[in-house]
Amino acid sequence: MKCLVTGAAGFIGSHLSEELVRLGHNVTGIDCFIDYYPRVFKEDNLKGLRKNNQFTFLEQSILKADLEKLLKGIDFVFHLAAQAGVRASWGKDFQIYTENNIRGTQRLLEACKAVKLKKFVYASSSSVYGDTESLPMKETDYLQPISPYGVSKLAAEHLAYLYWKNFQVPTISLRYFTVFGPRQRPDMAFYKFGLAAFTNTPIEIYGSGEQTRDFTFISDIIKAHILAAESSVEGEIFNIGGGNRICLSEVIPIIEEISGKKISVQHKPTQKGDAKHTYADISKARKLLSYNPKVSIREGLEKELNWIKNFRL
Numbered sequence: 001m002k003c004l005v006t007g008a009a010g011f012i013g014s015h016l017s018e019e020l021v022r023l024g025h026n027v028t029g030i031d032c033f034i035d036y037y038p039r040v041f042k043e044d045n046l047k048g049l050r051k052n053n054q055f056t057f058l059e060q061s062i063l064k065a066d067l068e069k070l071l072k073g074i075d076f077v078f079h080l081a082a083q084a085g086v087r088a089s090w091g092k093d094f095q096i097y098t099e100n101n102i103r104g105t106q107r108l109l110e111a112c113k114a115v116k117l118k119k120f121v122y123a124s125s126s127s128v129y130g131d132t133e134s135l136p137m138k139e140t141d142y143l144q145p146i147s148p149y150g151v152s153k154l155a156a157e158h159l160a161y162l163y164w165k166n167f168q169v170p171t172i173s174l175r176y177f178t179v180f181g182p183r184q185r186p187d188m189a190f191y192k193f194g195l196a197a198f199t200n201t202p203i204e205i206y207g208s209g210e211q212t213r214d215f216t217f218i219s220d221i222i223k224a225h226i227l228a229a230e231s232s233v234e235g236e237i238f239n240i241g242g243g244n245r246i247c248l249s250e251v252i253p254i255i256e257e258i259s260g261k262k263i264s265v266q267h268k269p270t271q272k273g274d275a276k277h278t279y280a281d282i283s284k285a286r287k288l289l290s291y292n293p294k295v296s297i298r299e300g301l302e303k304e305l306n307w308i309k310n311f312r313l
């Protein structure tokens with residue numbers, strides 16, 4: 001099968017491209033190396049893929065690429081390209097989010113109307129929920145994002161739905177809950193905590209540290225994409241969590257134990273846009289996609305810290 005992965009140089013897109021190639025598919029990856037974090041990290045992500053002749057890489061923005069040409073003969077689209085990050089999405093930079101996350105998605109979906117795709121999988125986010133009244137978060141909950149980033153991801157999710165409803169583009173949206181593991185983005189908490197442990201530098205925790213997150217290990221996220229692509233379901237939205245809900249302050253001792261280093265913590269005020277808690281109800285994904293997350297926080301953190309130690313110090 002022929003697959004298109006947008007955002008292929010990123011944390012999740014590079015893992016997904018590798019898995020698709022491993023499964024025998026031909027993959028075209030597109031990424032414009034948006035400067036949210038340094039290009040050198042993304043070049044590292046692509047190192048193995050660039051050597052594989054089942055993988056073709058195109059350095060271009062989905063906002064500019066000739067998408068009709070790019071989509072010719074493609075069976076599956078995995079749309080991960082986006083400007084990530086909640087805290088940077090306020091102020092004038094919101095335009096980066098509206099352009100890449102909303103207009104980019106609309107442009108891609110529009111081009112997909114003319115293609116006989118088997119599936120279009122969109123990388124949505126738990127940030128579409130905001131602070132819900134009750135936990136765990138269900139796909140049917142009222143959606144009220146509390147960050148401009150969340151608004152942009154929700155707008156694109158709605159676009160994915162309406163291109164299915166009106167033009168039968170076979171979309172599925174996966175709402176990821178905080179993804180972790182090797183290659184994690186350098187702005188994300190576990191990466192920062194791990195690096196701080198190994199370099200004896202203090203970490204900053206925003207708020208009390210009592211906020212909880214449902215963390216999903218990268219291999220479970222990738223498996224969810226494969227299941228979504230293979231399923232007969234269309235026009236649906238799924239929570240993809242890891243079943244690993246934990247307080248940030250409980251993560252520190254685990255990292256200290258694995259790294260054998262003491263971490264010093266500085267508390268900072270709560271950041272606007274950060275949800276208090278995230279926790280996925282994954283019963284819909286379990287039932288319709290046979291999704292079954294396998295990797296625990298501890299096991300996943302061991303893998304991520306090992307990667308930081310070997311590749312980021």
Ligand code: NAD
Nearest residue numbers: 007010011012031032033034061062080081082125178179
């Ligand atoms: P990432 O920043 O590592 O990867 C995104 C990639 O998209 C980047 O390499 C960037 O250069 C590329 N990109 C952005 N705009 C583009 C454009 N217009 N054209 C081509 N490429 C473009 O981020 P990630 O953590 O791997 O996230 C991947 C996807 O998953 C994103 O859509 C993100 O919103 C979503 N998501 C991530 C998480 C998480 O925990 N990492 C959680 C929820 C949702």
